[in-house]
Amino acid sequence: MNVNVEEKLFQNRYRVDHGRPHISIIDAAVCATECRTQQCTQVCPANCYKAEGNGNITLITDGCLECGTCRIICDDFRNVNWEYPRGGYGILFKFG
Amino acid sequence: MEKFDAIVVGAGPSGNAAAYTLAKAGLSVIQIERGEYPGSKNVQGAILYSDALEKIIPEFRDEAPLERHIIEQRMWVLDDDSYIGTQYRSDAFNKAPYNRYTILRAQFDKWFSGKVSQAGALVICETTATDLIMDGSRVVGVRTDRENGDLFADVVILADGVNSLLAKKAGFHPELKPADVALAVKEILFLPQETVESRFNVKEGEGVVIEMLGKITKGMMGTGFLYTNNESVTIGVGCMLSDFKKERISPYLLLEQMKAHPAIKPLIEGGEMKEYTAHLIPEGGLKAMPQICGDGWMIVGDAGMFVNAVHREGSNLAMTTGRLAAETVIGLKQAGKEMKAPNLAAYRGKLDDSFVMKDLAKYKDMPGIFHANPQFFTTYPELVNQAAHTMLTVDGVDKKTKEREIVRSFTRSRSLFGLAGDAFKMWRAMR
Amino acid sequence: MSVEAKKPAGKKKFELDPRLAEYRGIWVFIEHERGAAHSVSWELLGEGRKLADKLGVPLAGVVMGAPGEATRGFCLEAFQYGADLCYLIEDPLLNDYRNQPFTKGMTDLVNAYKPEILLLGATTLGRDLAGSVATTLQTGLTADCTELNIDPEIRSLLATRPTFGGSLLCTIQTLNYRPQMATVRPRVMAMPQRDAARSGNIIEHPLSMIETDIVTKVLEYIPDQNTSKVNLAYADIIVSGGKGLKKPENFRLIWDLAKVLGAEVGATRPVVQSGWVEAERQVGQTGKTVRPKLYIAAGISGAIQHRVGMDASDVIIAINSDPNAPIFDFATYGIVGNAMTILPALTEAFRLELAGRRETAAA
């Protein structure tokens, strides 16, 4: 069974802070060369982390649900710089 | 910049309970919320426990946006395409004042925040608190992401949720470990009100809650849930983040497979999905609890790991810790005492006297036991379902043989010694 | 002209106030700028013809501009696109579009010749003019209509338009006010056949206004071609690339095709995020919404977040190696194949076609 998470995220309400992503990968080389498991690409509930196939990871935070999973499960290398978006930006839950 | 008696960071149940109690007592309070309005950043299953809120806003039932009062609780243990479970429905639950409600947090928190403003607190939304302002080891204020946005107060109450960034940046507690939190994902599916009521055999305003464990978490330690709202159902599943990390299963795949389970699919058939959310739930219990107060600061709600995971209780602990923290500050203010750690420690005393610490102490070993014993989530669900299936299939095999077969299935997979060990561990953890 | 009439309550039989009965005929405002008529005017004449035939009334074009061949030429063109007659106001004050003189000209014509329906293109000019004319005449105006019809029983215009951001449609009527005004977006109505044999008569009307009456002056005009700004929202042809192109170097194939077609270049969110193109080129929910005549999408899966930004395009060509990519569910044409080989072939095919056509034109 494959799941189209983009269809799910499209139902949510976001106010994207263009040009100011609130989460960033500290050192891309660590993902590419040292991290074998790359669990962020599987466990992020919004699938923001995508493996490019050549070891690199790209991060698009537009659909981020701000849960904090990536910061915590990247405990081997602590390679995620995680902050909340600017006030009023990011995910805006209609039901919560 | 003017100085306040207290700054409350966050407008969830704990933040609102604290700000409301402080403002009601006449203290000058400013509350900072990063969402567009209170509730737009908050996620929960969500069940509201009346007793905690009654102590803060006794007349809440007259005006709060509540979905359904719960009259039936189902506990399911699921195998791949079957479940065995128990069900408790009581007419006593159908007598006002109702004990538990399903709610939609975005609407409920917005209502609660309206009460906080009416009580006189200054509620500032769309503003993210970025750092605590320290004077030596004492917290004197909060830095926000707005121009000249530094705010100062005698005490800062941290109600900023499970991630608790402010306390971490200030070094009050370490980064959360994957084994301390569970990751839950859920969806809200809209159905006509009559369909919800006919499928769950309830009348208007009455609600059903289903708690699930077993194969739906694919061997990971976790549970699923299905709550009935007025014209929607909420369905979700959550597992320990350490298990997610190890198994590398995508949460949305887990949710989709759960929704396809033959026992669940008919209950949500035709539902229109309108929101998909994810949230971390503190699961570490007492052992993972950080320092809860210090010079000029206190922690309430999820930020302080105040969650009783075994009974899935969070919002009542949040509101209670918010209220108790506020009552501590009010007491010190009236006595003219400094908001220093020794004085604020009275907060810990109040918590010890309340159900909060008692429950957390009772289940302090539970997380450890479940961690070490995945069989509670895989083997036993399977054994129990198959046992029921064997007993209920009438195929000419005599009952004695059937019983022997069931006992052998248990001993084969867990051995006599294992079964005894599991029973003892559960007994000791529940004591 | 508005007449105080009691509101029709519910299904009660509605009769038009007799004093409004003298408003007859359908008018279409012929919009032109820098010497060229806007094609939406011809589309509206096509639509106006259908409405006029249903009501059995004449269809007229309204032309306002500086004296000269060009302005009169618009009237002749209007006849060829179906107008029975044209109301013409020629005056130097009408050389560049300014709200004050154009509003006065239009309201004078309406009060003099009393049309029952007045249609304008929903362009920046048309909507500016329609808003002030409707307020001056105190009548009803429905904007951005996607469908026009007539309720034969009470001869009233049924104007259907999107509401709530396009997720819904609503039908609006202007019952006891005349004229019934409506604006329609370009490329919504079909372009009618042009019949060179058609002609009609022109009714001239004075503007009776002097320059000193008009406060606003036009200092300068800056055509779009001169600005280097990316202009996706107003582009007629767009070639967009997605991550299916695999490497930034392959995005050059998008630029090659765009150059041959004189098209703007667009991109999906992931491509912009990886820095292959600048952010202004992002098409989709968090980027631009575009309505070109032709949208070519190469290496784009067609996720809903991209689709909502471009599925109003007239013709969508999708090139993707995955046969069940979502984009094939709503594109007009699809080629299942490797964009890196299809794109150059398409560029070559268009170049030959355009080169060939230019020779025959030149010969």
Add this chain to the structure above:
Amino acid sequence: MIHIVVCIKQVPDSAQIRVHPVTNTIMRQGVPAIINPYDLYALEEALRIKDKLGGFITVITMGPPQAENALRKAISFGADEAILVTDRAFAGADTLATSFALASAIRQIEKSMPVDMVFCGKQTIDGDTAQVGPGIAKRLDLELLTYISSVVSVNTDKREIVVQRRSEGGVQVLKTRLPCLITMLEGSNEMRFATMPNMIRAARATVKKWDRVAAGIEDPGKIGLKGSPTVVSKVFAPTPKTAKAEIVQTESNEPQDLAAALLMRVFTRFPHVADEVRKNAAV
């Protein structure tokens, strides 16, 4: 000192409106109210003029009591005063009745302080009609400047203003005299991130509430449903476009043949696209 009135409207966040695919009913649950996005460009442009030349900004809206939230947010960005025109008699107003009500309210504001400029958003995302601006300008006899992409200069002594106005093929540079009404084009600026003092001032500000009489409207026949020439007779969901793509194939399936076959089909079935390609390519 320049006095600018900015008209805003609280609208449902229409991007969140969904139509149930099966029952085709309109699903309104969870659709929050926001400031009409187009109005934020108008408010920001007014704030920039105030920053440059000094001035006083009154923000006004016509709507239900909850529209007060939109006004508070406008104050948090820097508006000085907020007026909520709210009365049951306004219900059901179309653009003509709305512009009548707002124009009368602005006349009341003029009594305490003359108005130099009125700013409006280009249109609303729920109405999309873009007529309220022109309507107010006509009633108050203000110079109408619509689809403005930038305010180039404002000379308060000579009471002159130069703006750039978007037209179909390019941009007109216009000069006119105050008082004028401006509707701003989307994307012409970016709303500032409010300062904390303004956020606190907004939370504590009192919002003036005017009913029909306070807004200077004697004749109820001019407002609400009665004052509205247009009547909505039906609201319905569009029929979804379900046609799948016509997959172009040739026996060889070679790129050149596929490209040629595709081009042939597009040019024959869609002549206006063919004309556009030829016109564009010739330039």
